[in-house]
Amino acid sequence: MKIIIAGGSIAGLSSALTLGCVGHDVHVYERSETPLRGRGGGVVVLRHMLRFLEQHGHFTQEMISVPTQLRRRIGTDGQLISEEPEKLPFSSWDSVYRSLCSMLPADQISYGQEITGYTERDNGIEVHFGAGNSILADILVAGDGGGSRIRAKVFPEHVPTYAGYVAWRGIVDESTFTPSSIETLVNAFTMFRESGHMFMAFLIPGINGSLEPGRRRFNWLWYRNENDPSVMNKHLTDNLGQLHHSSIGPGRLSSESISELCQLAREFLPAVLQQLVRKTQQPFFQSIYDALSPSFSLGRIVLVGDAACTVRPHTGSGTSKAADDAISLAEALGHEYGNEVQPALQSWASRRREEVEKLLRKGPELAAFFGLGHNSTANF
Ligand SMILES: Cc1cc2nc3c(=O)[nH]c(=O)nc-3n(C[C@H](O)[C@H](O)[C@H](O)COP(=O)(O)OP(=O)(O)OC[C@H]3O[C@@H](n4cnc5c(N)ncnc54)[C@H](O)[C@@H]3O)c2cc1C
Structure with a gap:
């Protein structure tokens, strides 16, 4: 056909x-x-997609993903709340x-x-x-x-239907940071959550697929409850003044939205995660439907x-x-x-x-x- x-x-x-x-x-x-x-940020590549890639091509899990060893939850002061072994194949949309x-x-x-x-x-x-x-x-x-x-x-x-929350997202090069300032984030899937919001960070391959330490990228996602239509409209209006239905891609957020994001990060996130947001050059925004x-x-x-x-x-x-x-x-x-x-x-x-x-x-x-x-x- x-x-x-x-x-x-x-x-x-x-x-x-x-x-x-x-x-x-x-x-x-x-x-x-x-x-x-x-276009997209990090993605967890689950079994079925990996099998698909392995069967239809020559890409294996090791070639496209940065496996994490641990799932870590941290608190407001950056203190460790829990830690458990977990291997998740994190990759990037690009890979x-x-x-x-x-x-x-x-x-x-x-x-x-x-x-x-x-x-x-x-x-x-x-x-x-x-x-x-x-x-x-x-x-x-x-x-x-x-x-x-x-x-x-x-x-x-x-x-x-709108699910009642949004995702701020970003990708930032591992090389932007001194190794000591991100020590706790490497090899781990890091999570921080409090009432009404949840932040996750993990390493993904570099833009050209590199898995080499120092050449990878951090992917972060910050889910936040949001039910105020005026706030949604503000963040869904891009830097050219155009209103979008559900997402604004990298490089298109208005400067007002970016400064608000940085302000929210200062207010709510542990310092180690704040730096990821602050150093992200092109954050993006998505409302969840x-x-x-x-x-x-x-x-x-x-x-x-x-x-x-x-x-x-x-x-x-x-x-x-x-x-x-x-x-x-x-x-x-x-x-x-x-x-x-x-x-x-x-x-x-x-x-x-x-x-x-x-x-x-x-x-x-x-x-x-x-x-x-x-x-x-x-x-x-
Ligand atoms: C915040 C967030 C995090 C995510 N994290 C994960 C994750 O960890 N793991 C995971 O597996 N998935 C994740 N996803 C979902 C995943 O990215 C998508 O489900 C997956 O990529 C499938 O998308 P798609 O190809 O159906 O659509 P899209 O990627 O949206 O592609 C649609 C394509 O169609 C083109 N197009 C649209 N209209 C037309 C037209 N009229 N004519 C021609 N072309 C057209 C567009 O340009 C685009 O290229 C995440 C999604 C979001 C929003």
Whole structure:
């Protein structure tokens, strides 16, 4: 089949790889003019995504992740509250992205091509592009992220719900600090939490994938409860005065938001964590939403990754879920589906939605345990 994929990020690339493997003619259209870079922060690379990368390419856990040895919780004065051994494979969004990109033939992805709509035809689906052209395909896979335009067209009644908290995020080079000032943060997943907020920091590979001490980067995330719409609007207005729906990327926060972030850090964080925030050149901001599409497929359209369902970031499962979407979709569209593509898509969609719903429930439970969001049952 001829399959068009909207979005060349984690879900879109994973789907292109698996669908290509089972013999389909796939092409990815990404609206960004250039390959994506430095877009996301650190990610925990869970088992499924690692297996995916190992099976489809030549990247192993050791090559893309900085394993931590300990999970540490510290208090307001920086004192150690608890410490336990824990190995978590922390990587960066860039490393996962680069691994996926390196496996997809370059002629299967086009940049600077925004998909603006589609028309269902008897013999396929006509996909429309910003430049005014259209291409007829058998299936359109929407890997166009949490704010999916395709999902909005397929299910206009569906609106993502705000979870009641935001994430400030940042990445800062390990080399910015003297080794003694960050000693306690190296080799550990460090956590600080108090009523209504939780801060996490861990090392991730350098921008070019380096795992060498001194060339890695710290990734930090600071989740904070926020229910004041005026505060949200202020932080979601970028340095050019444009208001965004749910996130502001690196380099786009207004100077007012950055100074407010630094002020909050001074007020609430232990000194060792304050320095991470202060030295971060391009912090970014994200409000946390839950989105579960009413179905993962309609007609010849399929939703994958965050377009299908956005899981809470602290479950660390977004990239693995995207990989599982891609694997299960390719299995459903392997050799067994015969000529009836739409029933095969429907049956995949209902199976996959059930599996994902279980994962989705974990997020609010974990957030409530951490005292984050609506219905938090703070446990400190
Ligand atoms: C704060 C935070 C922390 C996170 N931490 C983790 C973690 O630790 N572990 C983990 O596994 N996951 C984590 N995630 C989630 C993870 O990043 C995503 O779930 C995963 O990358 C899947 O994203 P995606 O490919 O579906 O969508 P996106 O990465 O949003 O990509 C969508 C792509 O589609 C393109 N696009 C959009 N519209 C169009 C269009 N009309 N035409 C063409 N292209 C289009 C966009 O330019 C973009 O490249 C985190 C997320 C957040 C917000």
